[in-house]
Amino acid sequence: VKLLxxxxxxxxxxxxAQLFAQEVKRKPDLVLGLAxxxxxxxxxxxxxxxxxTEGLSFSQATSFNLDEYVGLxxxxxxxxxTYMQEHLFAQIDMAAERTNIPRGDAQDLEQECARYxxxxxxxxxxxxxxxxxxxxxxxxxxxxxxxxxxxxxxVQLTPSTIEANARFFESVEEVPTQAVSMGIATxxxxxxxxxxxxxxxxxxxxxxxxxxxMTPDVPASLLQMHxxxxxxxxxxxxxxxx
Ligand code: F6R
Numbered sequence: 518v519k520l521l522x523x524x525x526x527x528x529x530x531x532x533x534a535q536l537f538a539q540e541v542k543r544k545p546d547l548v549l550g551l552a553x554x555x556x557x558x559x560x561x562x563x564x565x566x567x568x569x570t571e572g573l574s575f576s577q578a579t580s581f582n583l584d585e586y587v588g589l590x591x592x593x594x595x596x597x598x599t600y601m602q603e604h605l606f607a608q609i610d611m612a613a614e615r616t617n618i619p620r621g622d623a624q625d626l627e628q629e630c631a632r633y634x635x636x637x638x639x640x641x642x643x644x645x646x647x648x649x650x651x652x653x654x655x656x657x658x659x660x661x662x663x664x665x666x667x668x669x670x671x672v673q674l675t676p677s678t679i680e681a682n683a684r685f686f687e688s689v690e691e692v693p694t695q696a697v698s699m700g701i702a703t704x705x706x707x708x709x710x711x712x713x714x715x716x717x718x719x720x721x722x723x724x725x726x727x728x729x730x731m732t733p734d735v736p737a738s739l740l741q742m743h744x745x746x747x748x749x750x751x752x753x754x755x756x757x758x759x
Contacts, residue, residue, distance in 0.1 A: 518727060518741060521749045526715045529749050530559030533647065536711055536747065537564060538573055540645045546577040548637075550646030550704075551605070552657075553582065553597045554682075556713050557647055561605045568609045575611045579640050581633075583648070583657040583704075585621040587671060587695035595685055596621065619669065619697035630669040630697060637669075637703065646707035650714050653677050654722045654735035658698035663736045667700030701739050710746045712737070714754040723750055724757040 523529045537560070540547055551557070567573040582597055591598040598618050606616055617636060623629035637643060648656050653675060659667060660675045674682075674694055683689040704710070714723050726737035727748065733739065740746050750758075 519747045520727065521747060522755055523749060523751050525751045525753075526559055529713055529715050529751050530557075530563050532749050533557075533560040533711055533713055534563035534567065537645060537647070538567055540709070541573060541575060541578060544644060545574065546579075547644040548640050548642065549575075549578055549580040550643040550699075550707050551580050551582045551601065552647050552649050553584075553600045553604075554649045556649035556715060558604055560647065560713065565605065565608045575609050578611060579615040580611065580617060581637050581640070581643060581699075582618040583646075584696050584698040585619040586693040587621045587626065587697060588693050590622040591618075591620070595691075621693070621697055623697075626671050626697060630671065633697070633699075634669040634703065637699075637706075643707035645709040645711065646704060648704070648710060648712040648737075648740075650712060650719055650722050650726065650737050651678055652681060652718055652722055654725055654737045656701070656712070656737045656740070657704060658696040659701050659704075659736040661734050661736060663701050664733055665705070665739050665742070666702050668703055669697065669699050672696055672698050701733075701736060705739070705743050707743075708745065710740060710743055712740065712746065712748045713750075714748070715751045717753040717756060719754040720757040723748075723754050724759075728759060 585597045589596040679692045725735040731738045
């Protein structure tokens with residue numbers, strides 16, 4: 518794991534966007550692995566700025582998002598599809614038909630998971646995957662206990678994750694309790710992984726990920742078995758590192 522220590526959220530976002538832009542320039546028809554949540558918003562803003570002012574083009578790129586809430590249709594204001602449209606897709610030149618997010622409203626969720634996993638394989642696999650980290654060490658919605666061999670599947674969200682995500686909803690009762698998420702094995706299949714962590718609330722998870730043993734109890738620690746992981750951590754999130 519390559520660790521990049523930065524000052525704060527802004528710098529983390531800029532450094533991450535640089536890594537992504539570099540890959541897009543090197544391979545314009547690459548496959549991007551994308552995340553939602555608060556963490557990557559600044560990185561997406563920076564990529565949008567590069568698109569507008571530096572001509573960075575995503576016109577040949579394909580993308581796959583990590584996860585989606587079960588039960589929310591694509592148009593729901595809190596769906597991850599809506600999030601991606603607002604924070605990235607509507608503001609760059611990605612082809613809509615090459616942006617992939619699991620369908621949380623699929624009739625047959627198991628089939629949807631298998632379809633998603635296969636679509637990633639057919640696209641040639643993910644070239645570069647961005648990840649955030651949960652306060653409990655989750656990546657994607659792979660909560661503690663997720664096995665290293667897990668693939669895209671329906672997962673149960675833990676009370677702490679539901680609580681953490683309630684800030685995006687009117688009330689905690691409205692937060693879905695399940696999601697479709699890429700598995701740990703799906704994520705480890707990406708050629709390059711960039712994990713971002715900002716803020717004191719992530720400090721313990723960052724420490725467990727980097728300095729603890731590799732264990733499904735801290736899903737992010739399983740990234741230690743991948744040979745091309747860059748972790749970009751700001752000062753508050755790095756505060757418990759030895
Ligand atoms: C998002 C995702 C989650 C988040 C994590 C951190 O697609 O899969 O793992 O990255 O919950 O969320 P934030 O960035 O809101 O702190």
